[in-house]
Amino acid sequence: AAFGPKNIIWAVAQGQQAAISIDAFCNGRDVAERPPPHVTLGSQKMGIHEWSYDNEISLEERRKVPLRDQVVALADISAEVELGFDREIGYEETQRCLNCDVQTVFTDKLCIECDACVDICPTDCITFTSNGPEADLRHRLTAPASNLEQAIYVSAALKTGRIMAKDEDVCLHCGLCAERCPTGAWDMRKFLLDMAHAGEAGRYQ
Numbered sequence: 551a552a553f554g555p556k557n558i559i560w561a562v563a564q565g566q567q568a569a570i571s572i573d574a575f576c577n578g579r580d581v582a583e584r585p586p587p588h589v590t591l592g593s594q595k596m597g598i599h600e601w602s603y604d605n606e607i608s609l610e611e612r613r614k615v616p617l618r619d620q621v622v623a624l625a626d627i628s629a630e631v632e633l634g635f636d637r638e639i640g641y642e643e644t645q646r647c648l649n650c651d652v653q654t655v656f657t658d659k660l661c662i663e664c665d666a667c668v669d670i671c672p673t674d675c676i677t678f679t680s681n682g683p684e685a686d687l688r689h690r691l692t693a694p695a696s697n698l699e700q701a702i703y704v705s706a707a708l709k710t711g712r713i714m715a716k717d718e719d720v721c722l723h724c725g726l727c728a729e730r731c732p733t734g735a736w737d738m739r740k741f742l743l744d745m746a747h748a749g750e751a752g753r754y755q
């Protein structure tokens with residue numbers, strides 16, 4: 551079956567796994583063993599209203615890639631069907647990036663429950679409320695979290711006994727909550743996942 555770019559991505563990933571197993575075999579380790587990945591979260595804050603990433607939110611709709619005329623495409627097997635975007639539209643498409651590698655990180659001990667982040671969040675994805683069973687809590691969020699495949703983040707109990715719940719499904723990663731927070735309880739941090747590679751014996755414990 552053809553899956554487009556997935557074919558190449560899977561081939562590279564499986565080649566990497568095979569290399570790790572071969573390396574393990576040659577060094578007398580269990581070929582199925584994999585060392586844990588390295589994970590880092592680095593703050594992107596550069597000033598009170600300044601981040602190292604572009605946090606502007608684009609309201610542009612997603613555009614369809616223009617296609618070659620069917621008569622031409624069907625007559626010539628070597629003719630590329632997708633024509634791609636021109637420079638201007640390509641640039642606008644890049645502005646729709648939601649910076650999914652930049653995470654909202656909440657430090658409960660720093661929160662004074664002023665609710666300023668709730669007021670400024672453009673998508674209502676932050677809620678301070680009493681804790682409860684997940685099914686109930688999902689419906690009590692400011693914007694009900696109906697996508698059951700997306701886990702909701704629930705903090706530890708805060709000083710008033712409430713919890714902070716956040717629905718990542720609707721977060722734009724705009725950083726406004728972190729800009730508004732007076733105590734730095736919200737921070738925008740870049741997430742980096744570094745998987746093991748063959749030849750990294752030092753990663754095994």
Ligand code: SF4
Pocket residue numbers: 654670671672673674675676720721722723724725726727728
């Ligand atoms: S990053 Fe933006 S959308 Fe996400 S929780 Fe903060 S204010 Fe809301």
Ligand code: SF4
Pocket residue numbers: 660661662663664665666667668730731732733734735736
């Ligand atoms: S703005 Fe900061 S201190 Fe205020 S409720 Fe939100 S996280 Fe807590």
